[in-house]
Amino acid sequence: MQNQTADVTWNASGVPVSERFDDPYFSLENGLEETRHVFLKGNGLPERFRDGFHIAELGFGTGLSFLTVAQAWQKAGVPGQLTFTSFEAFPMTAEEMALALRPFNALGALREVLSDQWRVDGGSFRIAPGISLNIVLGDARERLTPWQGAADAWFLDGFSPAKNPELWSDELMQEVARHTAPGGTFATYTAAGAVRRALDAAGFDVQRTTGFGRKRHMTVGILRP
Template sequence: MSDHQQAEITWRDGAVPVSRRFDDPYYSLDSGWDETAHVFLAGNGLPARLRPGFQVAELGFGTGLNLLAFVAMAAEAKPAGPVRFTSFELFPMSADDMVQALAHFPEAAALAAPMIAAREQDMRVWTMGEVEVELILGDARQTLPAWQGQADAWFLDGFAPAKNPELWEPALLSEVARHTAPGGSFATYTAAGAVRAALGEAGFAVERIPGFGRKRHMTVGTLA
């Protein structure tokens, strides 16, 4: 029995992939690349915190856009050694859907070939420049507790809490905290009160800050 199921996608206006399972788009077409940089990179104080061995972990691999933004940033920041990116995903996109989704972001598409090749071959570990990538497929409620790593920065990028509550359960967010290095951080686009409360209960010092574009707020935090 497979540990995951393939994402089921419909295309809004032929351009924006929408999850049929969660009825939620993967990104904003007009600004997905910039939104990723604002929410997940700047929200975690990157690239200033990068150093060899730095570990990013992510809930929700999606199109791979966050990974590609991190790869681009690492290439520019030139850490003195490899950094790591681990993503947890239950419903991975097919390689063909990834190609179609990323075609709208030239900065991402230019970097995507190794990631697309890895997905075509169902590889779970591969390297992109200075970034060592691991994709852990399965239900994060089971796979994260078993993970041996500790993240310096978390990208919490599941579908909206109202549509995908499983990825925002207090028990899972407690596991996020348990798998965070001392002084580690998280960032997420959502400002949902229940999510902020659960992350605070888990041990993070939580802060609501301005979101990207038309989104008024997002949430960041540091392990207290």
């Protein structure tokens, strides 16, 4: 069966919006700073970086979160390997991705490297020395269970739980916990009570903390021993 790609439109500010989920791919204010606040700071990065560090993500989207991490890894100068695995059901095309990332000049050449290599059928990419990207294509509810990896940090980056509830189900949060390394963490922009309860039940110590911009709260957590 042929993979489905994203249904992308662009709002008046040039921010990509998913027609399927009626939700923007990143903050209308500053997507890069939002990513740094939510996913890097929320997971204690780059301070926790080490050789072999593995990040997993639900929802690759534009690739902004991955590129933000890749840049942080390079700036940190950590020797060794960073692996980033993302589960994506509706990938953008390379052209859509390049257009979405165009405003983020601070990411430098990494944007072009990603869009030049990008394939909508997923797979593994060598974005830069020491940085590997794996795209697992398909519904995360089906694809995460057989995955053999264990993440040191999770980016829970699906569209809004109200509009994309499948990516925030109790069962999927259980799988996230099952695929988390000891002492592993998660961060997400949402502070929805149902999501926090699901993550707590899955085995995380969950904390609501300050969100980015106009969002008052977000959620972080660490896997209980």
